[in-house]
Amino acid sequence: MRRTITGFSNPTVKSLRALRDKKHRRREGKFLAEGLRLLTDARESGRLPEMLVMADERDDHPLLSALIDDVEAAGGEIVETAPDILSKITGKDNPQAVIGVFEEFDTALAQIDRSAAPIWLVAQALRDPGNLGTMLRTGDAVGAGGLILIDDCADPFSAEAVRASMGAVFTQRIAQAPWDAFIAWLRTGEQAQLVAASLRDAVPYRGAAYRAPCFILVGNESRGLPEEYEASCDLRVTMPMRGRADSLNAAVAAAVLSYEVLATLES
């Protein structure tokens, strides 16, 4: 279905703008992804937006045409609007912008099949949506199955997380759970290994005895992991710190550790 929006006060404009806000996203169960590249990644991963919004005056692009065709074929909506109304929705002055509205995925732990991948990333109280998106991107790169968000993390469906994920938000499984529920789930069924990046009672990350499915846990950007969480892990590993600082950026720590685990599991 195609339609054209001509007025700033159109309810669709208001509702799209509101999706930049987490509370509204939660209530609607929808999120935005912006840009032809990201939307093409989504499409190639079998995820189509239920609505596609773009300017009526725009350049043609074969990937955009393919996207429009697929969204229409799937019964989605194509919305065209004036460049200035589009700017109001995106908050940016880019008349080539294309926005997709997606249904949020089910983020129940039960959606995770741990045998589907050798590596899973787990973030606890990670507050920076950019870090969260970067972890999704790294997860894709190391062949992880997905990212499990423990306690009060940033929203994986925020614009910043979606952007930083470079499309991995559409390919990585995402689950959200409180710590207790996560541990109960992890310790049931096929044996899994929980590995923490830690400074306490830890062995060198290089050459540690990783085994699949390996769940790599990183903590909050400033506080790290609670001590009792670390105590529940099967393995605590530490990276060399040759300088003044005693920690790495959380997404960096997850990546260095993930690549080490990948190398061990594939050797």
Added chain:
Amino acid sequence: MRRTITGFSNPTVKSLRALRDKKHRRREGKFLAEGLRLLTDARESGRLPEMLVMADERDDHPLLSALIDDVEAAGGEIVETAPDILSKITGKDNPQAVIGVFEEFDTALAQIDRSAAPIWLVAQALRDPGNLGTMLRTGDAVGAGGLILIDDCADPFSAEAVRASMGAVFTQRIAQAPWDAFIAWLRTGEQAQLVAASLRDAVPYRGAAYRAPCFILVGNESRGLPEEYEASCDLRVTMPMRGRADSLNAAVAAAVLSYEVLATLES
């Protein structure tokens, strides 16, 4: 020297606010670092601000007292102001904020002593100040000597880069140079190895023949490295990509590679 600022229109207020802008920083040769933790890192690295700005109503803290003493002893200025004026300067509503004004460092290549460290990071046209700060932080962690910024990079003295560096902006050497000048400098004097994270004509990053001083080069976030830059490298290495994407976040790629180089050089 201590003084109190009571008016919003005070020229110091205006000049501090202007330091959030790159053009103004360049002209003044100064930059801001905010927060007691960051300023304490700077102090412990032997870098003191020439001016310290804080609210007149604030909680006492032994680290703050130590900082004030040291800045005064070094002939720096202590400026106290009302919480609302402080908020205007920082753009944040935090009456406990402490801001330091630092002189920008000399970023000439000639300042770099390559024999001082086994690893150096090099970023080409890196546009995200958060990535740049994260690379500084990683550099500190792996015992790198510093970060060399090639072509048109984000400003290492921007608030976001300084914050993401977690103090490493004060401990890592920072140099800026166009590519030709960098290569001419690199190929003169003690032999150095230039390693690019690359997809073209590359060997696996794991087990590659790294040697010190090793210069690790990563490219722009969306375009990567120009082909002719890669061709000038002594070694092109690639990380496994098991998913859909063909690249990592630039700061993540730098970190994974840095830790591999560190492990090789120390083994």
